[in-house]
Amino acid sequence: VLGWLVAALAAPDIPHPIAALFGEQGTGKSTASRLLTELVDPSTVPLRKPPRDMDSWVTAASGSWVVGIDNLSAVQDWLSDTLCRAVTGDGDVRRQLYTDSGLSVFAFRRVLLLNGIDLGGLRGDLSERLLTIHLEPISDQNRRTEHAMTRAWQEAKPRLLGALLAEIAETLATISYVRLE
Numbered sequence: 775v776l777g778w779l780v781a782a783l784a785a786p787d788i789p790h791p792i793a794a795l796f797g798e799q800g801t802g803k804s805t806a807s808r809l810l811t812e813l814v815d816p817s818t819v820p821l822r823k824p825p826r827d828m829d830s831w832v833t834a835a836s837g838s839w840v841v842g843i844d845n846l847s848a849v850q851d852w853l854s855d856t857l858c859r860a861v862t863g864d865g866d867v868r869r870q871l872y873t874d875s876g877l878s879v880f881a882f883r884r885v886l887l888l889n890g891i892d893l894g895g896l897r898g899d900l901s902e903r904l905l906t907i908h909l910e911p912i913s914d915q916n917r918r919t920e921h922a923m924t925r926a927w928q929e930a931k932p933r934l935l936g937a938l939l940a941e942i943a944e945t946l947a948t949i950s951y952v953r954l955e
Contacts, residue, residue: 782885795889797909803889815840846890
């Protein structure tokens with residue numbers, strides 16, 4: 775998860791793995807997804823419903839650096855292909871409104887985060903791009919109210935963001951020395 779966060783902020787020009795949080799009901803998938811998304815790309819709507827078609831996907835992907843998709847239960851073939859292209863670089867060309875020859879070009883490479891209980895069988899190209907994170911159920915004694923979670927997050931967020939930025943600075947300072955065989 776730390777590597778995903780560092781790459782999301784420090785390396786906009788590389789393909790990113792798709793963070794995928796899975797677990798049964800009561801594991802905090804939506805909350806964890808929302809907090810991870812907010813840490814990298816603060817938004818009033820950090821999580822979105824699954825897109826219903828290509829047009830709604832282009833709108834969602836064009837509007838945010840991190841696209842968090844909440845409560846995904848199935849991945850149709852078109853969405854599988856689209857998610858794969860979004861992390862490596864994708865776009866769409868459409869006719870501008872009220873013109874016959876004008877074009878609107880949407881080009882993007884995005885950081886993606888998905889969550890769900892079980893997506894079933896996935897196509898190979900999508901499953902190879904997933905950073906799968908399995909969450910365990912939260913026991914009743916460890917469960918917090920929404921108000922307590924929000925207060926704890928507001929206290930922890932500046933420290934977490936500072937630690938993340940320190941990690942990014944260290945990564946950027948040393949990455950030129952990394953040599954892969």
